[in-house]
Amino acid sequence: MIDVYIVAEVRLLRDGLAKTLGESPNLRVVASVARCEELDLEPDDGTLPVLLLDVARRICDSGLRSLVAAVPELRAVVLGVEETEAEIVTYAEAGAAGYLPRDGSVDDLVQMIEEVARGELSCTPRVAAALIRRVGSLAAERPPRTESPGLTERELEVLRLVSLGLSNREIATRLYLSLATVKNHVHNLLGKLAVRTRADAAAQYALLQR
Structure with missing residues (x-):
């Protein structure tokens, strides 16, 4: 079961999404709330929390960013993204894992929710190209590293799985660790890498592999 949280300023939109998705x-x-600040995110153990955030208006x-920091296992899908590189990078750095363009359908949205819940990045080829260009620009701006920035062997292993898009729960299962231990490793490696989001950590891991 996937728990869905909806944030949309327009009530008609969020009520319509809630009714339609509730039939799945x-x-x-x-x-279903109007603003991120109104959301009380407390996912039950064993569920996969996915946030739908309407960004068509602003x-x-x-x-x-605050929600992802509070609940690292949260997977966020932004709705109504314009697919401009600046907007895509903004939401990628905030922690988005899925990007539904303005002409996306309900079927597209359901598929995207299921994909991000599996730990996958879900987006159009245009969005993917923008994200790849962003990683390339980061690589050009920063000198390549020949060794890990003080990460332990276990933290490097967790970082590799983060870069593959796995959630904390999936990493815990893969490495036979508790969820709390994985969360601690992720918190530590984000600090050592001096980044705030899992997407930034994945970009750093790509640099380490150069």
Whole structure:
């Protein structure tokens, strides 16, 4: 079961999404609010929390960044993204894992929710190209590193799995660790890499492999 949290300023949109997605047997709409600040994110153990954030009316990356920081296993899908490189990079750095363009359908959205819940990045080829260009620009701006920045062997292993898009729960299962231990490793490696999001950590891991 995937727990879905909806954030959209327009009530008609969020009520419509809640009603439509609630009819899917694999989805459970837990909350539907107008702003990120109104959301109380407390996912039940064993569920996969996915946030749907409508960004068609304004940029709201700060609220997304705060939610992802509070609940690292949260997977966020931004709705109504313009697919401009600046906007894509803004939400990628805030922690978004899925990007539904303005002409996306309900079927596209359901598929995207399922993909990000599996730990995959879900986006159009245009968005993927923008993200790849961003990683390339980061590589050009920073000198290549020949060794890890003080990461332990276990932290490097966790970082590799983070770069593959795995959630904390999936990493815990893969490495036979507790969820709390994985969260601690992720917190530590983000600090050592001096980054704030999992996407930034993945970009750093790509640099380490050069």
